Amino acid sequence: MANYSDSSKSRRKRERHALQDLGRELVALSERQLDELGLPDEVLEPIREARKLQRGALQRQMRYVAACLATVDAQAVRADLDRMLQPSRREIARFHELERWRDRLLGDGEGTAEAAMTEFLAAHPDADAQALRRLVRNAAIEATSGRPPKSARELFTRLRDLLDPGR
Numbered sequence: 001m002a003n004y005s006d007s008s009k010s011r012r013k014r015e016r017h018a019l020q021d022l023g024r025e026l027v028a029l030s031e032r033q034l035d036e037l038g039l040p041d042e043v044l045e046p047i048r049e050a051r052k053l054q055r056g057a058l059q060r061q062m063r064y065v066a067a068c069l070a071t072v073d074a075q076a077v078r079a080d081l082d083r084m085l086q087p088s089r090r091e092i093a094r095f096h097e098l099e100r101w102r103d104r105l106l107g108d109g110e111g112t113a114e115a116a117m118t119e120f121l122a123a124h125p126d127a128d129a130q131a132l133r134r135l136v137r138n139a140a141i142e143a144t145s146g147r148p149p150k151s152a153r154e155l156f157t158r159l160r161d162l163l164d165p166g167r
Contacts, residue, residue: 016066022078023065027051029081037080043068098163102156105136106143127162 026034027050034047046068050061069077087095104116113136121129135158138151 019066019069019074020062022074022081023047023050023062023069025081026069026077027062027065033084036084037077039077040072043072094164098156098159101159101163102152105132105155105159106139106152124162128158132158 026047046065050058050065053061101120105113107113107116121127135151135155139149139155142149142151
């Protein structure tokens with residue numbers, strides 16, 4: 001009989017469950033995301049195999065994935081995974097900025113939308129003014145006729161391409 005205290009046994013159990021939770025998250029990733037983590041083949045293969053299994057076999061495989069994760073620095077894998085899955089605050093702020101520009105350009109009144117267009121074109125002289133105005137006009141028509149907001153989406157994409165050219 002092993003001479004372990006309850007707290008040590010509880011700690012090991014929590015660690016094992018944390019590794020299984022990490023393994024479940026890794027199994028749910030796309031192949032591209034999984035490759036970005038740069039995990040060793042000894043960990044990648046059991047993860048890929050788990051994707052093919054169901055029920056009891058999957059549970060056994062997930063325990064095996066957890067055991068494989070115990071052989072690598074699981075905290076580093078967790079940190080890399082969190083960084084990859086959670087957009088940075090800068091990206092979120094950039095997305096909100098794009099939404100604000102789109103909303104301002106599609107403004108309620110003509111004066112506010114035109115003022116926003118003038119301001120945007122002054123800040124971004126390389127923008128195609130004619131194409132942006134066409135998208136704004138088409139988005140307004142789509143909104144009043146109840147059609148899907150195809151032009152508003154395209155406007156957002158154009159704004160993103162202008163403001164984030166390296167994307």
